[in-house]
Amino acid sequence: MKTKSFQKLAFFLTIMTLFFQSCKEKPQKIEKPEQTIDYKYANHLEEEYKNTRGAIIKKYLEIEDTREFWFELEKLKEYIAYVEQEAETLGYKNLGIRIYNGAYPKDKKYPDPGYSTVFLVPTGNKITSKASFFPISLTVVSDNNIQDIPAYNYGQAGRPPQELR
Incomplete structure (x- = not known):
């Protein structure tokens, strides 16, 4: 008798768990921000920096200064x-x-x-x-x-x- 009650309780808890999990809000897809640029354009900007400011820094400070930072x-x-x-x-x-x-x-x-x-x-x-x-x-x-x-x-x-x- 106790086994059947335990089985019914376990079944009930399983169904309730599945029910509540299905009620969770699905995360919304995050849209691409307007300010994003493609990799090709980013590379163009870096090349422009190297050819202008980077070249001046290298010439006058005599170092290849860092131009990229990682956080x-x-x-x-x-x-x-x-x-x-x-x-x-x-x-x-x-x-x-x-x-x-x-x-x-x-x-x-x-x-x-x-x-x-x-x-x-x-x-x-x-x-x-x-x-x-x-x-x-x-x-x-x-x-x-x-x-x-x-x-x-x-x-x-x-x-x-x-x-x-």
């Missing part, structure tokens, strides 16, 4: 989540990331002395309230760098640079 995707996601969290507490909306070119001083305390780097700076619009005659007066400060959130650096730079092709 681990999971670390970038962590940074973006951190920016979103901190920006919310600071009252920023419409967040973005601005990418700056930089160069390390020729000093051994830096990871790549004398070479280029890039770093990411969070941006956003701060909405502030101002006292006024009207019940609500909002000022939107547009697209500013958020100086209260640290910038992001220290990806891996290609030395020598890795060709895109």
Whole structure:
């Protein structure tokens, strides 16, 4: 008798599990963002950089400077989540990331002395309230760098640079 009750319970639980799994929302397909470019066009941009700016850097600094940087995707996601969290507490909306070119001083305390780097700076619009005659007066400060959130650096730079092709 106990075996039949156990079998019925196991059957019921199996059916319920299958039912609830089938009710899960299927993830939506992510569409290609508008800003994507094809590989051939990307290669054209890199070649243009090498033939203009890269050639000048090589001639005057006498180095083949890095021109490509690698950041681990999971670390970038962590940074973006951190920016979103901190920006919310600071009252920023419409967040973005601005990418700056930089160069390390020729000093051994830096990871790549004398070479280029890039770093990411969070941006956003701060909405502030101002006292006024009207019940609500909002000022939107547009697209500013958020100086209260640290910038992001220290990806891996290609030395020598890795060709895109």
